[in-house]
Amino acid sequence: MRVVVTGAAGFLGSHLCEVLLGRGDEVVGYDNMVTGQKENVDLLLAADGFTFVEQDVTEHLEVPGPVDGVLHLASPASPEDFAEIPIKIMKVGALGTANCLGLARVKGSRFVLASTSEVYGDALVHPQPETYWGNVNPIGERGCYDEAKRFAEALSLAYARQHGVDVGIVRTFNTSGPRFRPADGRVLSTFVTQALRGDPITVQGDGSQSRSICYVDDQVRGYVAMLDHPGVVGPVNIGTSDEITILRLAELVREMVGSTSPIEFVEGRPDDPRQRCPDLSRARQLLGWEPQVPLEEGLRRTIAWFRVHA
Ligand code: UDP
Numbered sequence: 494m495r496v497v498v499t500g501a502a503g504f505l506g507s508h509l510c511e512v513l514l515g516r517g518d519e520v521v522g523y524d525n526m527v528t529g530q531k532e533n534v535d536l537l538l539a540a541d542g543f544t545f546v547e548q549d550v551t552e553h554l555e556v557p558g559p560v561d562g563v564l565h566l567a568s569p570a571s572p573e574d575f576a577e578i579p580i581k582i583m584k585v586g587a588l589g590t591a592n593c594l595g596l597a598r599v600k601g602s603r604f605v606l607a608s609t610s611e612v613y614g615d616a617l618v619h620p621q622p623e624t625y626w627g628n629v630n631p632i633g634e635r636g637c638y639d640e641a642k643r644f645a646e647a648l649s650l651a652y653a654r655q656h657g658v659d660v661g662i663v664r665t666f667n668t669s670g671p672r673f674r675p676a677d678g679r680v681l682s683t684f685v686t687q688a689l690r691g692d693p694i695t696v697q698g699d700g701s702q703s704r705s706i707c708y709v710d711d712q713v714r715g716y717v718a719m720l721d722h723p724g725v726v727g728p729v730n731i732g733t734s735d736e737i738t739i740l741r742l743a744e745l746v747r748e749m750v751g752s753t754s755p756i757e758f759v760e761g762r763p764d765d766p767r768q769r770c771p772d773l774s775r776a777r778q779l780l781g782w783e784p785q786v787p788l789e790e791g792l793r794r795t796i797a798w799f800r801v802h803a
Pocket residue numbers: 571572667678679680681683684695696697698702704739761762765766
């Protein structure tokens with residue numbers, strides 16, 4: 494296959510490109526390097542079949558030749574980014590998604606959207622099935638990301654209905670693995686870095702809020718499965734049901750790192766989702782997909798990477 498991946502220099506995007514190249518696909522990767530990492534591009538350029546275009550996907554995409562798949566992963570995704578670059582986030586979710594869908598339409602490609610568990614907001618249903626419409630504060634700090642992704646989902650369906658584009662939507666839940674940006678600000682990279690340095694581990698709020706953290710290899714397998722199942726629209730949750738509270742995660746990371754860092758409780762974030770865990774029935778049914786790497790194994794591999802790269 495010949496596929497376009499946006500956000501190719503990012504955490505998920507670079508892992509996805511690697512898997513696609515590994516199976517012999519040709520990949521054209523786009524990234525504007527706002528949150529992407531140069532090391533990820535260098536690593537991909539070392540493989541056969543990878544072309545990199547440094548461009549913001551909110552601008553028109555011109556890809557010569559045939560394109561079998563367009564996978565749109567470009568977006569800043571850390572709550573730290575929500576505070577700093579909310580307009581960029583909304584533009585890539587809206588204009589960027591429109592450009593990617595336009596490209597898929599012109600080329601007759603399968604289109605896969607990287608959506609998010611954030612579309613459920615501070616969910617009132619637990620675990621979250623795809624049929625749940627969510628509980629999002631559109632004008633809160635997280636609104637820029639949540640609403641951009643909700644708009645991107647709606648736009649994908651509009652292109653499917655009006656132009657017959659073959660769209661598939663993946664709702665990604667929290668993910669572990671190598672290649673997080675050093676100062677990403679998300680919970681796992683922060684806790685691991687703090688534990689390795691012996692700094693206090695900053696638990697926001699009382700730590701009773703939960704997340705379910707899926708290993709990146711499993712997450713990326715979900716995207717490939719979506720690409721390889723034309724006609725499946727979803728949305729499909731891709732994550733793990735290994736749910737853990739943030740306080741327990743802090744303790745576990747500390748234990749696994751072998752650190753003596755104290756745990757420090759700091760102010761919680763506004764609109765922070767209280768409980769997050771995917772219902773995975775649809776992923777099993779429609780994609781034959783199942784997570785394989787248990788939480789602790791994912792943490793072990795993530796910590797091993799940070800020991801070398803932090
Ligand atoms: N969190 C924390 N300490 C940190 C960073 C995050 O306690 O240094 C908490 C955050 O309040 C949230 C959870 O960890 O409840 C997950 O946050 P993350 O930034 O990873 O992303 P989210 O899942 O909220 O999008």
